Amino acid sequence: MATVTNVSGAGRDPRRWWALAALVASMLTLGFDMTILNVALPTMARDLGATTGEQQWMADAYVVVFAALMLPAGLLGDRFGRRRMLITGLGIFLAGSLLGALADEVNWVVAARAFMGVGGALVTPLALSVLPSLFGPDERTKAIGVISAASALGLPLGPIIGGWLLDHFWWGSVFLVNVPMAAIGITACVLLLPETRDPASPRVDTLSTALTATGLGALIYAIIEAPTRGWGDPLVLGMFGAAVALIAALVLRERRVERPMLDMALLADRGFLFNTLAATLVMFVLSGLMFVLPPYLQAVLGNDALGTGVRLLPLMGGLLVASRAAQPVVTRFGPRAVVSAGLMVLAFAALLGTRTTVDSGYGFTALWLSITGFGFGFAVVPAMDGALGALPADRAGSGSGLLMTLRQVGAAIGIALLGSLLSGAFRDRLDVAGLPAGAADTARDSVVAARIVAEQAGSAHLAASANDAYVHGMTLALLVCGIAALVSALLAAAFLPGTTAARRTGSPRPDVAAHKADA
Known part of the structure; x- marks a missing residue:
């Protein structure tokens, strides 16, 4: 196909909505892949004998590679062709998913997740950047809304799809489900997408x-x-x-x-800096919670995988509802007030969650999860909007790339730091008195391992101690989340501009608008 250099007539391509459907399938796959693994981790820990640290690597391998490669991946698409690199990314993601489905030990799963991160880094920015070649200005906003909704929809779908697959198939099915979706995306991109590039973009x-x-x-x-x-x-x-x-x-x-590639000078702008910090903190907390919650719901409360996925919906529901309702509230009260209030709600929810005990039951958990979701939504949307609004038009691309990269870094550190805090607290609290040395070491690996050892030994005391130790570790993780959100709320109230900054020249690029909608 010929390279598209002028897209003025591309908005009337009769295939454009079919092409958008292919992009939606790609983004939906990436969206639920971000959360589907969290539900599978307790099952994988049991079947693979994975420690908490190894589970952290299975989750973080994808995020670290994704964060590190997203900016250069976007530049590769600009220089060598976005359609070509998008197809390459989907192919890499498909191959990584196959590797994950066939893996029979932890290191291969980590390698598969890292490989999938390479594909995800290519797909995410390029799926957005090809929209201008398909749609004219009058349809572009609608197309951006559709593809962003697909990304958001993937978050709550992930735990439910993952739970259903784990109840009916083996854990590798959470990887295998990506294969047909990615294959459909590749086929549609080959047949429907025009090639576009920007030879003037910075070199990788x-x-x-x-x-x-x-x-x-x-x-x-x-x-x-x-x-x-x-x-x-x-x-x-x-x-x-x-x-x-x-x-x-x-x-x-x-x-x-x-x-x-990473325009650090943009951090000198107060509005961009503090809005970016707020958005990064939200990803830190969200990713950390999505790592520590499934073992609590599954191992401690005794739900199956599907039940665990369904029980995460209050968090996702609150997030989606608040993210859609945030803009009118910002219009009335201003972004500084809304971001600060959202972070305060997030802090309250996390501190309320620290009151969770082994005997609390799911009702109390659902309550603070719902409040947590609302805090997320009301903090992240105006923070993203404020950060992007502070950018001059000629630096919109580098600025939005820096923002999205820092958000992914926040996600990776959230999983690592909160998971490590939980792991250390669990090991210190677990009572393994009377167990042989080998069984004691195995029990300290994770709450899933401790419950397996307790079942094999017929020890109700060890099972109760494992539940208590895990809830203690989760409480400490929630306490850190609450304190971080509270400090961030005070910083936002003190330093954020009272109104959204206007761009100095021009209007937002479509890919930047998409980043806003995808908050």
């Missing part, structure tokens, strides 16, 4: 990409391994030191190059 900086990936990887490794090895372990300290050095080198390099 290989060194900056490597610094980002290795710096994030070292940081996440240190956080995940610290509870097991000890925070003073030489390897952990060395990895922390390496992470600081690599990230500092990245910042220095990006400040010196003429056209940086």
Whole structure:
């Protein structure tokens, strides 16, 4: 197909809505893949014997690679063709899903998730950037709304689809379900999408990409391994030191190059900086909670996988409702008030969640999950809008890329830090007195492992201790979430601009508008 350089007539292509359907399938697959694994982790921990740290790596491998490669992936599409790179990304995602479905041990699952992260990093920015080649200005907003809704819909669908698959098939089915979806997306992209590119885009900086990936990887490794090895372990300290050095080198390099991939100078803008911090904090809390909640619902409360997925809906429901209702509230009260209030609600919900006990039952959990979802929605939408609104038109692309990258970094650190805090508290609290050394070590790996050991040993005391230890660890994680949200609310109230910043020149690019809608 010929390269599209002028899209003025592309909005009337009769195939455009079919092409949009292909993009929707791609984004929907990525959307529910972000949450489907969380429901599967307790089952995978049981079948693969995965420790809490290994479960963190299964979740974080995707997010770290995704965050590190999203910016260079977008530039690859601009330079070599967005349709070509989008198809490549879907192919990589499909191959990674097959590898995950066939894996029979933890390291292969982690490798598969990292491989899927490469594909996801290509698909996400490029699915948005091809919209201008398909739709004219009069239809573009509607198309952006459709594709963004597909991404949002994937979040609550993930736990339900994952739960149903786990109740009927083996855990590899949560990977295998991606294969037909990705194959449909590839076929439709080949047949329906025109090729577009922007030869004037910045070149991919290989060194900056490597610094980002290795710096994030070292940081996440240190956080995940610290509870097991000890925070003073030489390897952990060395990895922390390496992470600081690599990230500092990245910042220095990006400040010196003429056209940086990560435009750090944008952080000097108060509106962009504090809105970005708020949006990143929300991803930190959301991702951390989605990691610690399924084992509580499944192992402690005794729900099956499908029941666990359904019981996460109050969180997702509150998030989706509030995210759609946020804009009118911002119009009336201003973004600073709404972001601050959303973070205060989030802090209240997390602190309320710290009152959860083993005997609380699901009703209390559903209550604070619903409030948590509302806090998320009312904080993240105006924060995203404020951050993007603070960007001048000529830096909209680099600014939106920096914002989305930092959000993914927040997600990775949330899983690593909150998961490690929970893991350390669980190991310290669990009573393994009277168990053989090997069984005691196995029980300390995770609440799932402890319940299996308790069942094999016929020990009701160990089962009760495992439940108590896990709830104790979850309480500490929620306490950290509450304190972080409270501090962020105070910072937002003190430093956020009272009104949304207007762009200095021009209007938002369609891909930037899509990032707003996808908040």
